[in-house]
Amino acid sequence: MSTTPTAAPNSGAAQTPSVAYHAPDALRLFRECFTALGDNIERVVVGKREVVDLTLTCLFAEGHLLVEDVPGTGKTTLARALAASLDASWQRIQFTPDLLPSDITGVSMFRQTTNTFEFLPGPVFANVVIGDEINRASPKTQSAMLEVMEEGRVTVDGAPHSVPRPFVVVATQNPVDMSGTYPLPEAQLDRFLMRVTVGYPDTRSEVSVAAGNAGAPSIDTLPAIAAAHHIDEFVQVVRQRVAAADAVVEYAVRIAQATRSSPYTRLGAGPRGSVALVRAAKVRAASQERAHLLPEDIKALAGPVLTHRLLLSPDAELAGWTGESVLTEILANVPAPTPGGPAKARS
Structure with a gap:
């Protein structure tokens, strides 16, 4: 050592x-x-x-x-x-x-x-x-x-x-x-x-x-x-x-849940993954001097936070899928919250 x-x-x-x-x-x-x-x-x-x-x-x-x-x-x-x-x-x-x-x-x-x-x-x-x-x-x-x-x-x-x-x-x-x-x-x-x-x-x-x-x-x-x-x-x-609107937190959770139900994974991101995603997104918001989260914060950090938590199915690996490509497809299919939603936020 x-x-x-x-x-x-x-x-x-x-x-x-x-x-x-x-x-x-x-x-x-x-x-x-x-x-x-x-x-x-x-x-x-x-x-x-x-x-x-x-x-x-x-x-x-x-x-x-x-x-x-x-x-x-x-x-x-x-x-x-x-x-x-x-x-x-x-x-x-x-x-x-x-x-x-x-x-x-x-x-x-x-x-x-x-x-x-x-x-x-x-x-x-x-x-x-x-x-x-x-x-x-x-x-x-x-x-x-x-x-x-x-x-x-x-x-x-x-x-x-x-x-x-x-x-x-x-x-x-x-x-x-x-x-x-x-x-x-x-x-x-x-x-x-x-x-x-x-x-x-x-x-x-x-x-x-x-x-x-x-x-x-x-x-x-x-x-x-x-x-x-x-x-x-x-x-x-x-x-x-840094506060997080319920809709943005739910967006992070839905992305994590989608990794579990994806046909390309046999193990998706657990609750620890969604918690980590929100925590990291708050830091990104603070680094831009913002007191609230945006869906863009979640999208920007979903890759670094979630891809290593995915275990692909053998068929997906043979077909050339990677954790990054699976997550890219999930982000394209999970709708982001729109502005003007409920103002309720979690700090």
Whole structure:
């Protein structure tokens, strides 16, 4: 196992002001912080602003992110840039077949001097946990992540231990070179709020990277933009200041339900998927300084939030269907709510 030590706070960083969710300018401050973080990350993740914004959406929605793509596209760079942009603790775990659950969660060690057991926390006790090539670990080790990703705590020897807040897992995996890997089970995939692919850069961005990207900072010198407590405060801004009309929430639920009844799937998105979709959509609305959801927010995030929760039928796979193409058809067939409907909203 390889872990990276907790990063030291960047002095002079994290200038984002504290904000109460009921402050009149709370949404403006959220948008400014969201934009500043995105600009900072994009200094090293060149030409991938949409992926960067999805990563930040996942962070402020208190979810976890699965980054899946071929080698060399910047998966780990994206995760490290996020960690560097926060004045918060972070750890990196290199998943390998011989990694044990206790290597992640920690162990209880007997201290002869005090005649007691002392808990030694593992690398999962950080604000940002980067899991490189998570599908290379055994299912037993993968399952050790389930409790902490869902409940924000681990249980060792019957005693619960809470991880710090905010807490986000950014895991990477390669869709190729699958020899000797263990595909993530559906139960663990469902714990990830989003799955994104970085993709190859465009020609201009790749030329800039290949030429050394003169003037661009390295990840180690990337300044921190916001502290951990700022993230917690802005999570509350999203929860308390962005309202969702019943019709828009029902639209998200109908999309999730359609994935379950689709003839192309044998397993669709469960209720956790529809909840995640609304949570992520609220962050998107707040990032545009809006206090209400639009159907466009649901549509824009349905792919990253739902496709990894779909299990296609064998016939659909043989016919060339993918989770993305199935969801595209569902979005085309599920009618979006029209303006002027009931004003009742859920906060």
